[in-house]
Amino acid sequence: MNTADQSFVKIHNQKIILDQLIQHYPISRADLAKMTSLNKATISSQTVSLMEKKLIYEIGTGESSGGRKPVMLVFNKTAGYVIGVDLGINYILTVLTDLEGNILFQNSYEIIDSSYEAIKPILIERIVEAAQGAPESPYGIIGIGVGIHGFVNNDQTIVFTPHSKWKDIDLKIILEEQFHCTVLIENEANAGAYGERLFGAIKNCSNGIFLSIGIGIGVGIIVNNELYRGTQGFSGEMGHMSIEYNGKKCGCGNTGCWELYASEKTLFENISKLKGLEHVTYKQISQLIQVQNMEVIKELDRFGYYLGIGLTNIINTFNPEAIVLRSGLIESNPIVLNSIQNTISSRISQYAHQNHQIYLSQLSRKATVLGAASFVIEHFLNEPDHLRLMK
Amino acid sequence: MNTADQSFVKIHNQKIILDQLIQHYPISRADLAKMTSLNKATISSQTVSLMEKKLIYEIGTGESSGGRKPVMLVFNKTAGYVIGVDLGINYILTVLTDLEGNILFQNSYEIIDSSYEAIKPILIERIVEAAQGAPESPYGIIGIGVGIHGFVNNDQTIVFTPHSKWKDIDLKIILEEQFHCTVLIENEANAGAYGERLFGAIKNCSNGIFLSIGIGIGVGIIVNNELYRGTQGFSGEMGHMSIEYNGKKCGCGNTGCWELYASEKTLFENISKLKGLEHVTYKQISQLIQVQNMEVIKELDRFGYYLGIGLTNIINTFNPEAIVLRSGLIESNPIVLNSIQNTISSRISQYAHQNHQIYLSQLSRKATVLGAASFVIEHFLNEPDHLRLMK
DNA sequence: TAAGTTTGTTTGTTTAATAAACAAATAAAT
DNA sequence: ATTTATTTGTTTATTAAACAAACAAACTTA
Structure with a gap:
């Protein structure tokens, strides 16, 4: 029940001006006025306020387009x-x-x-x-x-x-x-x-899903342009979504949890078992793939298949604009995307033509x-x- | 990028005043000022505007609490x-x-x-x-x-x-x-x-899930106080969430879809098969339950079990405040809730203590x-x- | 050199919220 | 019955922010 007043208007518009400036700097006051459809005078007064806060500054004049040269404003990205x-x-x-x-x-x-x-x-x-x-x-x-x-x-x-x-x-x-x-x-x-939405693969995407695949599977959900945290903060525990209700027992209490089938941990365990090794590394797997080791490639296909099953559920649930996959293994072996895509294509509802994009994480380890x-x-x-x- | 101005402030505050009035009428101007923390003068001027629009009117004075009697305002629910x-x-x-x-x-x-x-x-x-x-x-x-x-x-x-x-x-x-x-x-x-959120079981709930169980299963999603429609409008197709990746083939293209196990349609088919009937009605099932027909009760338990499996997935996904079940069968045989709850309890993540409520639809057929x-x-x-x- | 254009500031107006003062109506205390 | 304090709702003057219009400065083009 937040009522509005004059100061709310000023703060609200200042945020819009700063956002536009961050997106498009260097930019003149005149262009800011055009883009925001705020009055030139309003922009002038607000930029004074932003300069006092050291959040923006002037860097001299820009190119004229047939009149007085504009004064270019830039975001002070080193204000803090x-x-x-x-x-x-x-x-x-x-x-x-x-x-x-x-x-x-x-x-x-x-x-x-x-x-x-x-x-x-x-x-x-x-x-x-x-x-x-x-x-x-x-x-x-x-x-x-x-x-x-x-x-x-x-x-x-x-x-x-x-x-x-x-x-x-x-x-x-x-x-x-x-x-x-x-x-x-x-x-x-x-x-x-949030990182991928601000700086990475789903920049400015309204509805996006971020999948973190490692020892388990975690999901970050962006809906209606906001991060969705859930009532207590525990949304996105889709690693523990059952894809086989009578399947393997999971430590969480559920059975057939997705991450028992489609996590990197499971893949690594399967491959090391296959190769009779105690432990297998990223590097070893990449090498086995490069030498076209069929056993390993088949295992990788299964990995993609299981990922595709859960992703189909995610698409049916959220109808997202895009999905970002964060997995060191997939990022270095993007071939896995093929079996993921094939699985989704063969399973996704034929009733309505759903559009969705699947991306690899752009920020990778830094997401x-x-x-x-x-x-x-x-x-x-x-x-x-x-x-x-x-x- | 909607900039604000004075008229935005007026519209915004007017909406808040009207909302409060709808929730709490009959109510005086003084009480509206206290509840909204807007100035008395602002309330006076806004109520004039709302009365001109015929959205509210005065119904005379109320009880005094030790001073001038308040003039009570009411929402004109028959304005249209x-x-x-x-x-x-x-x-x-x-x-x-x-x-x-x-x-x-x-x-x-x-x-x-x-x-x-x-x-x-x-x-x-x-x-x-x-x-x-x-x-x-x-x-x-x-x-x-x-x-x-x-x-x-x-x-x-x-x-x-x-x-x-x-x-x-x-x-x-x-x-x-x-x-x-x-x-x-x-x-x-x-x-x-939306109906249940405004008038029913999840009134004013921020994060709620509505489950429509009939021939199929459809889901309505309310997150961060808004209906979530998805990128194209196709969110909530969780009837086609696979709970058995190698299970029954569904018409949608997927396998092991939840609604193949947990829809009323499936339940009815199973019971009619059990009873050797062509077709079975709501009434017949209710009667069979009342006479403690064990075969049917067992089938009902299975129905609740399968619902619980998918609901566990939903809770792990959304961490919702509440879930509303809309099913004619469950509404008339709420005993099914027991097996639903038992299934969820035994499967939900023990890592974090999740709070959630499961309600029957209050609006029922009219939701x-x-x-x-x-x-x-x-x-x-x-x-x-x-x-x-x-x- | 003149004319037109672009940019950014200045000036005065408009609008809505607010604080403060006020009047009317009432309950409670004496 | 009278006084006092309280509550309600209006009136008045103030404040703040956006805006339109006018303006000045700086520039391009003919």
Whole structure:
């Protein structure tokens, strides 16, 4: 029940102007007026306000098109910096980005002891290290975004991580107290979906699905231009969608869960069993494919087949504009897409002609970490008054 | 990129005031000011505007609470009337309602020939009949809402109806030309979801799922307080979600589709086979249950079991606040809910404690028709200027 | 050199929300 | 019965933001 007044109008229009500027800079006031259909005078007054906030600045005149030369405005992408963290199962990926998501610094750490007690100091250390890489700027470090493999509720508490067994960890409060800045915690797939929507394969897509395929399968859902988190924050647990109601028993309690058939973990297990190996690596699989090892290729086909079954369910559920697949294996062996596509084509409803695109992740390993950072950026740009300590 | 100005503010606040008034009338200006946290003077000026539009009126003074008596305002629910139509597989249900969804007139027609050519004149006749039941009012018949069993795209064209085989029928334009009023066409499950959210089991629920179980299974999805239609309008085809990837072949092209296991149609077929009958009716089944026929009860349990399997998938996907089941059979034999709940409980992820409620449809047979009508009501109340012919 | 165009600012108007003052009506206290 | 405090709803003046129109500056083109 948010009522509107004059100040709402100003904030609302300023957000539109800034958005257009970010999308199309360098740009003149006159062009902004044309694009937004706001009055020239309104643009003039709003740009003053944006310049006072150091979010934009003038870079001199542009080309004339038969009259006075325009003064070009640009987005000040270095008005502040953000730290993004991807807390994976066996790694911590940390980045420092500007307000456009450009990476200035990155660091990857391999987790040995995944207990919370062991991770916490390492995490803080990595964040401090990244923060030190930020140049002087009006707003300094505007916040920290964390994407994590596990259940995060709508209060941003980490409720449970299936692999490292963290329980009810309030990392948000802990980091806020440590660093005194905005901290946003999100599920790994949600963050990935957001990253791909802002910077990657589904840029500006209204309805998109992000599929994170690894040890399990996680799904990030974007509907009606928004991330859909669910009532408590637990949407997108489609790895535990049953595709064989009387199938294999899963640790979650369900039977025939999709990720028991279509995760990278399952594929790796199958191939290592096939080859009589204890363990098989990405590299080994890629090599086996390159030498046309038929057993492995057949296994890969089955992998794509099972993915296609679940994806058909997703398409029937969401009628999405696009689906993004995040899987190191598929990204380095895009041939899997063929069996995925074939399976979907043979199964998708013939009643209505559904249009959908399937893309590989453009951000790849950085989808989650950039998504996490972008939550913070968006939060910062939506904050009507940038009342913060100047660094 | 909708910029805001003063008139936006007025329209926006007026909508909030009217919404509060509809929810809480009779109500005074003073109480509206408190509830909306708008200034008293603003409420005074806006109520003048709403009274000019005939959407509200005064009904005299109320009880004083220690000062001047308040003037009570009420919503003018008879400012106009709406026609709702449910175009089912073997019936046409038509209602006339006021602006609150109260039914003034209703009519049910059994379809014999379901071809478009046969239905069209009957449909028009039913609408005319319903319209004649409307009393004199400021706005007259404000529109016609149609819920239909089949694929409706985002342009509101009926793309395909699986049973009656209609193809690319632009009913919206046809009815608009015939009746010169707003016409809105929606999928049956989407309309039902909307009806239940406005008037029924999931009133004001932010994230809810409506399950229409009949010859097939259709799903209406409400997320982030909005109906989710999908990119083309084909979301919620979860009847064709595979729960057994190598299962029964479905007419849609997929295998192991949920509705092959958990639709009323399947249940009826199974029971009639069991009893060696050509055909079995709702009544017969209810009677068999009442006399504790174990074969039938077992079959009913299986029905609930299969529903529970798909519902577990839905909960894992959406983490909804509530799920509404629309099934004549379950509504008259709510015992089925037990096996549904048991199946879900034993299968739902133990990782995170998910809260969800499962309700029976409150609107029952009228869910779709009231949902269809409510789209028109909402459209009317959102129209900033009610520039229409007075009847 | 003159004419027309483009850009961005200035000026005054319009509109809707708000605060404050006010009048009317009423209940409760004395 | 009188006083006091309270509640309701209107009136008045103020504020803020968008806008239209006028304008000045800077530029291109003929």
